[in-house]
Amino acid sequence: MASAPKTFDENFLSRLDAIIARYPRSRSAIMPMLHLVQAREGYVTAEGIEVIAQKLDLTTAEVNAVASFYTQYRRTPAGEYHVGVCTNTLCAIMGGDAIFSGLKDHLGIENNERTADGKVSLEHIECNAACDYAPVVMVNWEFFDNQTVESAKTLVDDLRAGKKPAPTRGPNSVPTFKEASEVLAGFNDGRANEGIQAGDPTLLGLKIAKGERK
Amino acid sequence: MTAVQPQTDLITLTIDGFEVTVPKGTLVIRAAEQLGIQIPRFCDHPLLSPVGACRQCLVDIEINGRAFPKPQASCTIPVENGMVVKTQLTSEVAHKAQEGVMEFLLVNHPLDCPVCDKGGECPLQNQAMTSGRGESRFEGKKRTFEKPINISSQVLLDRERCILCARCTRFSKEIAGDPFIDMGERGALQQVAIYEKDPFDSYFSGNTVQICPVGALTGSAYRFRSRPFDLVSTPSVCEHCASGCSLRTDVRRNKTLRRLAGNDPEVNEEWNCDKGRWAFQYTMVKDRIATPLIRENGVLREASWPEAIAVAANGLQGKKAGVLVGGRATVEDSYAYAKFARATLGTNDIDFRSRPHSDEERDFLAAHVVGSKVRYSDIDTADHVVLVGFEPEEESPIVFLRIRKQVRKRALSVTAISPWQTRGFKKLQAKYIGVAPGAEGNALAQLSLTNQSVIVVGERLCESAGGLSAVAELARKSGAKIAWVPRRAGERGALEAGAIGNLLPGGRPISDAAARVDVAAAWSIESDSIPTSAGSDSKAIFAAAARGEIKALVIGGVDPFDMHAPDFAGLESAFVLSLELRPSAITERADVVLPVAAVTEKSGSFMSWEGRTRSFEQAVPETPHQSDLYILSLIAEALGKPLGFSTVRGAAKEFGTLANWDGARASFTSHPVANAAQGVTLASWRQLLDNGSLQVNEPNLAGTARKAVARINAQLAAKLGVANGDLVTISTDHGALSLNVELSDLVDDVVWLPRNAVASQSLRMLGVLNGAQVNIRKGL
């Protein structure tokens, strides 16, 4: 097994150790560690897999197996803003399919590809349980609900222009892909309470039950 | 004879209307097999943990009147009292379920049978016929992969054929401890995958080829060579290490095409190592010596057998001779050499040790090893296993697997005394005692063992003076058992056959007058024709030949460069008779060379390190070659002192009458542990796959050998100012070699080198043994 590659500094390595320290069995740390590698590199690199294997005393094949299982672990760099369009049943018929093909044309890229300026990557994603806000687009896993083809095009143009639009439900501005990956690695960015938590359509049933709405 | 333990936890259940009683914990699929009911299966394997991945073994189960709502995988369900199981034979639901699963498995399986190596011996083919429907209802497009891909130089993976039973990944992880393959991706794209930079270089990767139920994992050496019906199979025994693996040799048209692991639960279960599986090309290389050769005017020329025998006999007649057997002779051949030395040549100067050895070792073998009956089962029941002078994964892989099995099963405690904490030791979760080479004896003295413990001693402990004495003392003190494991298959057999200067056949000490009389009587020779004092060992025989005291040498399969500081002067001056397969450093200096049969070309037996005799029949039917013992019998006849047998059966029969000596064994006097050398010392041993002569002509196997590196720890690296990957040069008065450094878990001030890699033949190039002081510097 190779020793820790020189590309990772002490700070990064100690953060990996901090993740391992959370769990009674070190192997449980694989997934957040892979997210941290993505947070730093933008995707899961070979060095990332090797350093995780070395730290957890696993073979690179075992780490690779976990990394290849989940589509969230990318093997090519994501854009600064990773745009996901839900194309599962409900979102699809509510406009998701149209949004996805519209964005592909607009950006000139295919599924899982990145624009040349490195700003935006596009992917069709699975259901994120926001069916009451269909069709749903996510940017770096933050919700951008009730999109249309036009609004989606505006959204990606804004992202490429450097504007930081706010998610419809989430923090006050959309984080970068690396920032979001760091949160997924279990490092709290303190923004969990920003913005609205539950939107109107979600609370509709509750309000009706409580008699506040008909 | 121990009494059969009555089984207390027995469960009775009904399968297809038949009652069967089995121990608790038995899986339903195993219980069915006891009744002769074969439930189809792919992922299930009796030696691997159950996983229920393939779903083929579905059966209908009912417990106490309550039926399981769905058919269950019988390979994952342990039996219960009152369970009623209906397999495909009596349950329409189970039958339909199995057909359905088979149909699913065949959905993405390619129509490769005509080009697939597994065709003809394929469980998928067979079970598709027995448990599948005639036609598939699948009309889509099968998912495809690029195929095949090399996951190592010797194993090919065809991902389209893989049915994801996970036998290979389970074997690699559980049994071998080398999870270099794992299941990647998911869904229809799920596949067995390596990490590209780390190929499947496990010493046990060949077993995955054998247990793969389809043609997904195939061996590159056997690819497209043959079909099962072309092959004639012969059960055989591995001739490489001393593990004693049972093998099956498959021959087509007189050429060995492959060797599979045989099933022997007591020895190798169903596994073998890659060397035993694939290193057999050496018998079929083009430079096999075909005819006898005689040296005339300095050059070897071809001769007929009668002429060559006559010249050999003439060369040996009346001369003081020495016999070097080598570590790879069969038991019968070793016995022939041993008898030839005494009865025909009248000398005790015989030794089978063609590698570093010592007097301490010879005494140790005569006192503590010959006749011993320590077995693999003693490892199974041991409370503690100590490994000293021995790296099991490199030197006897099946011992490694056996120890590892117990470590996993019941956390068997293992202690490893070694200058380098290898990955093999870590896989055994061994408590590591780091010692500089030479100081093993001191570490042994500190241990406390019981009479259930086993001390596994490697052949290289003899290079550490006092090491074997410490083993003997520890065993005496604690009652622990000594398992001496040499690196070559023929050594234990040669020891028992008396092919060594201080022993006669059956472990009879030369020094014992009654033993000499006993053997002389059995051999029908004068009792005083056997010399009374122990003969010289290999080193001393060479030295005596150099001095002119020994004037003739009879040499079997010996590579002088395996020995410490080989002395060629004697070979030049003495009359040398060489019995060899191929040209070698010995044949270059021999006066007569006689070609001998390789193991596939004769019958015979090997003794495993346990002393267990493992017999095999001739696998290659037509061969011009004869066994060593036949050739020796011809020479003995020509010398007027016949051996009394000329066939393998004859030798085995005669040896059998001498094998059990119930007299006293030789005694053993302790040697003190030597003081450690100053400065940086050398640790070096042979790895499993290296430049060994039996591994020639098999580049696929060679591709998975460990990389040759110089190993030092961080402390020594800092002293030398080297970093990982830098070049270092190690030198002695004899010579030097340069290798790249790999930082490893070694003790301070020790450098480890492979003993026989192409770039690093440490014994040959540096001329020193373990524990010797060496110079080491950065760069060239």
Added chain:
Amino acid sequence: MSELEPKRAIDGAAEESIHIPIAGPASLFTQLKGFWVTFAAQFKKVTTVQYPEVKEPTAPRFHGRHQLNRHPDGLEKCIGCELCAWACPADAIYVEGADNSDEQRYSPGERYGKVYQINYLRCIFCGLCIEACPTRALTMTNEYELADDSRKKLIFEKEDLLAPLRSGMLQPPHPYYPGTDDQDYYHGRVTEAHPSQEQK
């Protein structure tokens, strides 16, 4: 008893002999009748075929000498699977498979028949091998003039059995038709050779 005395067939049988009618000379008419048959036959049409001057054509599916067929661009159809050898009841076929590589390609797919021999002294021309062949590489021609004078000559090698190259075919080894793979060959989509396939 003296040996000259007739032995009784059955012990205790009656003394008198049993009369066994033996055909004596036939009547003249019966004898002449036989000669007439012979005479008349001189004027009947003879079914003898004057081989080798006259060679009657064989039936369309006649079991003659085997042939190893090619794809339209010249690649061999035989994939060296040994199924024909397996099926042969007379053990007349010997096959050794080998790897195709992109540089040295003899057939579509991974495998080709490197050694292919049929021993016509063992072959019983039953055609089970043709039935076994999965790629229709092995078929039987109508050629039956195989007699020869030595064993060696009657073991036909691959070059003796391969179908001749037709116009438009290229001698293997050569690569696939550009842009195709083995599936295209098996589906019959490759109908000719392309000049770029020619290996210098």
